[in-house]
Amino acid sequence: MRKLLTRRSLITSAALGAGGLLIGCDALSRSPSFQNILASAEDANFLVQRALGDRMELASEYSIADLSPTFRANGTRDPGTADYAESATQGFANWQLKLTGLFKKPQNFSLSALQSMPQRTQITRHDCVEGWSAIGQWTGVPLKLLLDLAQLQDTAKFLVFHCADRLGGRPYYESIDLLDAFHPQTIMAHRLNGEAVPIENGAPLRLRVERQLGYKHAKYVTGIEAVATLDNIGEGKGGYWEDVADYEWYAGI
Amino acid sequence: MTASAEKAEKRHRLTTRVWHWVNALCLLVLLMSGLTIFNAHPRLYWGEYGAHDDYAWAAVGSSQTLGYVRVGETKIETTGFIGNWRDSDGKIQTWAFPGWATIPSYYSLAEGRRWHFFFAWIFSIGLTIFMIRSLFNRHVQRDLHVTRSEWRPSHIWRSLKDHLRLRFHDDGTVNIYNILQKFSYIGVIFILLPLMILTGLAMSPAMDANWPWLTDIFGGRQSARSIHFIGMLLLVSFFIVHMVTLALAGPFKQTWAMITGGKREGSADA
Numbered sequence: 001m002r003k004l005l006t007r008r009s010l011i012t013s014a015a016l017g018a019g020g021l022l023i024g025c026d027a028l029s030r031s032p033s034f035q036n037i038l039a040s041a042e043d044a045n046f047l048v049q050r051a052l053g054d055r056m057e058l059a060s061e062y063s064i065a066d067l068s069p070t071f072r073a074n075g076t077r078d079p080g081t082a083d084y085a086e087s088a089t090q091g092f093a094n095w096q097l098k099l100t101g102l103f104k105k106p107q108n109f110s111l112s113a114l115q116s117m118p119q120r121t122q123i124t125r126h127d128c129v130e131g132w133s134a135i136g137q138w139t140g141v142p143l144k145l146l147l148d149l150a151q152l153q154d155t156a157k158f159l160v161f162h163c164a165d166r167l168g169g170r171p172y173y174e175s176i177d178l179l180d181a182f183h184p185q186t187i188m189a190h191r192l193n194g195e196a197v198p199i200e201n202g203a204p205l206r207l208r209v210e211r212q213l214g215y216k217h218a219k220y221v222t223g224i225e226a227v228a229t230l231d232n233i234g235e236g237k238g239g240y241w242e243d244v245a246d247y248e249w250y251a252g253i
Numbered sequence: 254m255t256a257s258a259e260k261a262e263k264r265h266r267l268t269t270r271v272w273h274w275v276n277a278l279c280l281l282v283l284l285m286s287g288l289t290i291f292n293a294h295p296r297l298y299w300g301e302y303g304a305h306d307d308y309a310w311a312a313v314g315s316s317q318t319l320g321y322v323r324v325g326e327t328k329i330e331t332t333g334f335i336g337n338w339r340d341s342d343g344k345i346q347t348w349a350f351p352g353w354a355t356i357p358s359y360y361s362l363a364e365g366r367r368w369h370f371f372f373a374w375i376f377s378i379g380l381t382i383f384m385i386r387s388l389f390n391r392h393v394q395r396d397l398h399v400t401r402s403e404w405r406p407s408h409i410w411r412s413l414k415d416h417l418r419l420r421f422h423d424d425g426t427v428n429i430y431n432i433l434q435k436f437s438y439i440g441v442i443f444i445l446l447p448l449m450i451l452t453g454l455a456m457s458p459a460m461d462a463n464w465p466w467l468t469d470i471f472g473g474r475q476s477a478r479s480i481h482f483i484g485m486l487l488l489v490s491f492f493i494v495h496m497v498t499l500a501l502a503g504p505f506k507q508t509w510a511m512i513t514g515g516k517r518e519g520s521a522d523a
Contacts, residue, residue, distance in 0.1 A: 022352070022353060022356070022357075022358045025282075025285075025356045025357055025358070025368070026357045026358050026359070029356070029357040029361070029364050029368070035364075035367065037371070038364075038367040038368060038370075038371040039367055039371075040371070041367070041370040041371035041373070041374050042367070042370060044374060045370060049457070049459040049460065049463065052460075052463040052464070053462065053463040053464075057462045057463050058462060059458060059461060059462040060461055060462070060465050060468065062301070066301060066302075068302040068304065068307065069306070069307070070304070070306050072304035072305060072306070125301055125302065125458075125461075125474060127456070127458045127461075127474060128294070128304075129293070129362065129366075130293035130294040130362065131290065131291070131293055131294035131296075131478060132294050132296070132298075132302075132303055132304040132305065132475075133301060133302045133303060133304065133474050133475055134302050134304050135301060135302045210458070210462070211458050211459045211461075211462045212458055212459065213458060245361070245362070245363050246361070246363040246364065246367075247362075247363050248363070248366070251458075252457060252458060252459030252460075253370065253454075253457035253458075253459060253460070
């Protein structure tokens with residue numbers, strides 16, 4: 001019996017088994033209906049995570065001593081357009097944040113207007129979907145204050161964040177639902193670690209939505225659009241990475 | 254228990270058998286899709302943060318000419334296997350784990366995550382049902398419970414020596430599992446597998462908001478990620494030992510018993 005099982009035959013059969021499995025798994029991965037079955041687990045994650053806690057639980061906050069030495073930048077490190085470059089040389093004095101869509105009173109905020117509103121400072125951990133993390137201190141105006149001024153219409157269900165950068169020729173955008181929009185840690189941040197947000201981290205204005213993964217935290221935000229559905233934005237999946245690489249819209253896990 | 258009831262009893266109960274195979278499938282998919290996720294950032298840290306410029310206690314190095322695994326300050330060259338390998342078209346790829354080890358075989362973080370989370374649900378539900386059922390059908394108490402005599406160092410030592418001599422059956426006992434098997438099964442089912450679920454959840458930002466203590470007990474998100482990875486290595490080690498002992502103890506008979514239930518040794522007709 002023992003002689004039957006040589007090392008070579010073990011490796012060969014394991015490789016054949018793995019090969020067969022992989023061909024099968026790749027075929028399943030490429031099948032839209034199977035992808036829908038797999039994606040149902042993401043719906044379960046969303047429902048269970050939202051059901052836990054009181055829905056307004058804060059993400060962990062840290063002390064200055066916990067800051068990571070560098071706050072890594074990912075995705076766009078510089079929007080690179082002429083408009084953006086010019087705005088940067090002026091310290092973003094002309095930067096505008098436009099609240100459009102399903103608002104009763106659409107708004108237009110300058111950067112200095114946002115800076116003169118009540119602020120929230122939080123030291124939080126940025127969790128990238130790739131697996132790395134960085135801890136940074138963010139200061140900005142709570143999104144709730146902006147929404148209170150602009151007053152959402154009853155039909156509004158999501159907020160879409162429009163950005164100044166393009167990745168692979170497409171405009172970057174992200175979206176969140178209203179529960180996250182009104183969360184106390186959801187801020188439009190303009191300071192990182194006590195300084196103006198660096199260009200590579202999203203200057204001058206970046207969304208922080210702390211209970212979700214990094215790709216939700218849109219950089220270079222120029223506009224917030226209130227919508228009833230995400231179907232008509234981009235390819236309808238709710239964000240740049242969702243459209244381009246099938247990332248999940250809900251990025252809580 | 255009457256003799257006839259004992260006679261009818263299978264060596265492995267239905268719950269054990271169904272769970273065993275469901276679990277085997279889940280762990281294989283979780284391992285391979287987990288390697289896809291790991292490939293997105295093949296570095297491991299301790300603490301709450303860790304990114305490309307921070308010190309990683311373990312990392313995979315990749316280039317067009319070289320692949321290596323570094324653990325602490327020890328570098329092991331793995332060119333051709335990890336960090337630098339040829340795909341089926343003969344093209345050199347520089348992501349950490351090769352396509353034959355990942356699901357899907359091409360690089361897609363989103364698809365790897367979908368496979369991982371879907372099978373994580375099946376695995377978690379399966380483990381929970383198995384644990385509860387095993388308490389009620391007395392699998393835990395009868396087969397896994399370590400008896401007082403088995404705790405004796407001399408007994409453990411004898412069993413260890415038997416294993417090293419490749420003798421796997423305790424003669425004259427009715428236990429279907431020997432003490433070393435019990436230790437490893439208890440360790441895997443009640444410690445390692447739950448640890449994989451908990452460290453997995455501890456990496457989730459929403460779970461961190463809902464249950465901050467969960468991330469804290471592992472010492473931070475990056476520590477949880479490292480422990481999740483080490484746990485994977487332990488499970489792979491368990492699998493290898495499981496396969497070697499299976500091969501030595503009679504692979505066909507043992508596998509058949511795990512499919513059909515087999516006959517309990519030491520029962521009335523023995």
